[in-house]
Amino acid sequence: MFLLPKGSPLFENLAVSKLKLPDVLTKLSNGSFTGYASFVFQSSTGILVFESGKLVSVLLEGQNGKREAGFEALSALAELMVTTGSGALNVYKLSKDLTMCIHALLEGETLYKAQELKLIDIKTLLEKIKEDQMNGCLRIYTDEHSAMIFYKDGNPLGFFHDGSSDIETSSTESQKIAGLPGAKIDLFSTQSADELMGTNLLEVTNIQKIWDTCIALHKSEIDKTNLERQERDRKAVSLKLAELEEQVKSIVGEYVGKVGRGIVDKEMSDNGGNSCLIDVDGAEKFMKGVERAAKLLVSGTNIKVMMEKLSSAISIGKSEF
Amino acid sequence: MEKFFELLTQMNPFDLVQVVFWGLAGAISFYFSIGNARVWTSISIGFFLIFLSQAYGINPWGHYQKLTAFHYIVGTVAIMTITHGFLEYYVFCRTFEISGNKLVVYLSTIAILALSGAFLIINPTPSPNTIRNIKMVENAIWVFLCVMNVELIRKIYSAIKDSDISKGFIAFGIVFLCIFLWRGADLYLQIFQWDQDWQDIIALMTEESTDIEEYMGRVQFSQEVSRYAGLLSGISVGGAFTYMYKLLK
Numbered sequence: 001m002f003l004l005p006k007g008s009p010l011f012e013n014l015a016v017s018k019l020k021l022p023d024v025l026t027k028l029s030n031g032s033f034t035g036y037a038s039f040v041f042q043s044s045t046g047i048l049v050f051e052s053g054k055l056v057s058v059l060l061e062g063q064n065g066k067r068e069a070g071f072e073a074l075s076a077l078a079e080l081m082v083t084t085g086s087g088a089l090n091v092y093k094l095s096k097d098l099t100m101c102i103h104a105l106l107e108g109e110t111l112y113k114a115q116e117l118k119l120i121d122i123k124t125l126l127e128k129i130k131e132d133q134m135n136g137c138l139r140i141y142t143d144e145h146s147a148m149i150f151y152k153d154g155n156p157l158g159f160f161h162d163g164s165s166d167i168e169t170s171s172t173e174s175q176k177i178a179g180l181p182g183a184k185i186d187l188f189s190t191q192s193a194d195e196l197m198g199t200n201l202l203e204v205t206n207i208q209k210i211w212d213t214c215i216a217l218h219k220s221e222i223d224k225t226n227l228e229r230q231e232r233d234r235k236a237v238s239l240k241l242a243e244l245e246e247q248v249k250s251i252v253g254e255y256v257g258k259v260g261r262g263i264v265d266k267e268m269s270d271n272g273g274n275s276c277l278i279d280v281d282g283a284e285k286f287m288k289g290v291e292r293a294a295k296l297l298v299s300g301t302n303i304k305v306m307m308e309k310l311s312s313a314i315s316i317g318k319s320e321f
Numbered sequence: 322m323e324k325f326f327e328l329l330t331q332m333n334p335f336d337l338v339q340v341v342f343w344g345l346a347g348a349i350s351f352y353f354s355i356g357n358a359r360v361w362t363s364i365s366i367g368f369f370l371i372f373l374s375q376a377y378g379i380n381p382w383g384h385y386q387k388l389t390a391f392h393y394i395v396g397t398v399a400i401m402t403i404t405h406g407f408l409e410y411y412v413f414c415r416t417f418e419i420s421g422n423k424l425v426v427y428l429s430t431i432a433i434l435a436l437s438g439a440f441l442i443i444n445p446t447p448s449p450n451t452i453r454n455i456k457m458v459e460n461a462i463w464v465f466l467c468v469m470n471v472e473l474i475r476k477i478y479s480a481i482k483d484s485d486i487s488k489g490f491i492a493f494g495i496v497f498l499c500i501f502l503w504r505g506a507d508l509y510l511q512i513f514q515w516d517q518d519w520q521d522i523i524a525l526m527t528e529e530s531t532d533i534e535e536y537m538g539r540v541q542f543s544q545e546v547s548r549y550a551g552l553l554s555g556i557s558v559g560g561a562f563t564y565m566y567k568l569l570k
Binding site: 296 | 360486568
């Protein structure tokens, strides 16, 4: 995405996570805002260009250079705002003419793209721009530097280059870059500002519905993820409990005999399943029940040793939860 | 006390040995029942009652007919209580269920004995024939319940054969086999009216005759079986409980 002139900042670095897109657009629309709002995310940048409160252009560009415009861009922007926890909103007020130039830069007709400056008769080109009374933007750049010249009706509105925050009237920087080896140009043209005014994406798009749909989808994704995580946790707990249960059964079976497993099953069943082993009261009741049953089968000495082993195994098992 | 010692010296040594060993069995089983599940309560009450029933020989008031009859009733209640205990043990081996209130066993036994006593009190003094009938009923119940207990013990053993106490149940099985022979022989004599009580009755009270002389061999054999099996029962039950005590220490 090209670096754009900042103009007069209304808001800068507002946390996107706290904002709702319909509210932002409504506020800018109702305030007859002219300028652009840029949503900066880690993976994408979205630019919304307003002309007197009308949303004339929406562009979303990803890190891979893929661009979306219009309705798709709005939907993608809404999704980004809902799903990412980070992102910043900057809103810059610009003049009507400059806004038109920004629009040209983003969505205008590309007349020249990546043309090497040395292969072009720049003088003739500039004369053509003037003759055709072109509205648009001429971008001069190398791999390291970039400058833009904005035109209205063939006349330069101003100059903008990387590193500056506002439009300049001096062409010095632009000329410097033009003189560098390997300099290239892009030329974009657009409709006039007055013609642009006819477009208002907010009228043809139900932004609230887009936003609500994104919220609902995101919530269902979160719910699904939570459910999956809960299920995974439940399975992990269930597995650990099963291991603990098996350990308890083998201890009791070692001292009481094969009926020991049945005794453990019965006591667990009476105390609400194997989860009683990790509950303080449940474990105590379980142990008492096992001891009472074991008294009918095993000597007192063996019962004492068995209960000590059981107590130790259950304590260790409980600590893992 | 003097009367007690007098009776003690007058007592048949076989019967005395039985009384002592049944008393030992009752004491050890009572020890097991302390702090244990209800099954041992039933078994301990049962063996204690057998001790009481066998101790009629040293009961200074044993000559009262109603008391004699009560001794036999106590013996009947004893084997029923023991069988109840083993039945609960079997249920435990299959279902591991050992709930139940010990107080219910104590109170039920006392209630049955009280009702039996009341039954004797409200009815006429039992004649020797009546007493003999009561004894025969006692023997019949003993024989039947001994068979049942042997089967219960077999099932219990097969369920718990790898636990400490399982060998103790083999000893119990031997006890009940001995009791079966003891009471079975006595019952056999009673059914064919070859028992001493009947001989005494027909000698003194009726004009009935007996064919005992024709079957004297069987009668003597049964008498010896009853005598020695009775002694063995007493010894084996004392030994069984001593062995149990050693196993469960």
